Amino acid sequence: MARRSGLGPRWLEAVATVLLLGLFRNGIGAVVAEDSCGMVPQGRITGGTTAARGQWPWQVSINHHGTHVCGGSLVSNQWVLSAAHCFPSDNKIEEYEVKLGAHQLDYYSTDTQVRGVAQVISHEKYSHEGSMGDIALLRLSSSVTFSRYIRPICLPAANASFPNGLQCIVTGWGHVAPSVSLPNPRPLQQLEVPLISRETCNCLYNINAKPGEPHLIDQDMLCAGYVNGSKDACQGDSGGPLSCPVAGRWYLAGIVSWGDACGAPNRPGVYTLTSVYASWIHYKVAELQPQVVPQMEESQPDGHLCSRYKGFNSAPAQGLVGPILLLPLGLTLGLLRPLHED
């Protein structure tokens, strides 16, 4: 909602919020201030696969030479946050396009706006798949008008902390299984995934780890997903949002970064932890203001998710774990495509 400094009682704000939500419900594209990020008209739908139209209005599709390669999140009317690995240095920015307000990629819709990319700011630390700093800022060739289908998500401030087990949503147009692309008309997919602590995620990734594959979960990474593989679709796309709900708003807790191939147990999706880069974002683009995230309940230890395999202690583990006895589960794990499809 817009800032109304000096406007008095809080209930006025509440009324304004209700009115604003009413506008969305009527499908009228309201032009609202920056601090109304992360709000959508629909409630949260859990366990679905195809998203409702306009449900994730910050989700964008990034095209290279006309082909969808990555997702991204709208964070203001001119900036998108995505993953650095979506922009290899050999590619020219003229070759990219950003589609906003899209739902089915194969159908033209008047709700969709397309922009070129005027600038890509990749993090200096990013070097290769699985390295730190897999984050990039994109400036659109011209600003977009917010609508029911095009809205920004909130950027979490540096001190934000999202508790283990929090149910967040990853969205994207990625493959539905290894080497199986999303079928026509390619509607946006969503998957509910609980957050997993970094320590537990490190423990999981060291189960049957292959040499040469990235398996160290760095300080700037966040994991989310299922250990047992109860979901059977690979959803999401590199660069796309991991949206977490806190007190009625959605925050960009993570950016889809990497993970093992779909179907591998003990390999939750790995995301760039956006809050770590709050000051980098603000330093690079002064107009982007990360938001303070209301304090949530304390994180409960989640070491039990890995303890079955090696007697993992629920106390925070440091560094890599030793050799582990593997107990294959024989279940498929439905998670994210590790890479863009270029």
Ligand SMILES: *[C@@H]1O[C@H](CO)[C@@H](O)[C@H](O)[C@H]1NC(C)=O
């Ligand atoms: C996987 O784990 C989740 C939560 O831990 C549980 O709800 C689900 O039933 C499990 N699925 C299978 C197939 O074991």
Ligand SMILES: *[C@@H]1O[C@H](CO)[C@@H](O)[C@H](O)[C@H]1NC(C)=O
């Ligand atoms: C984060 O910082 C803001 C002030 O910058 C403060 O109001 C808020 O309580 C802090 N949140 C946490 C979780 O420490």
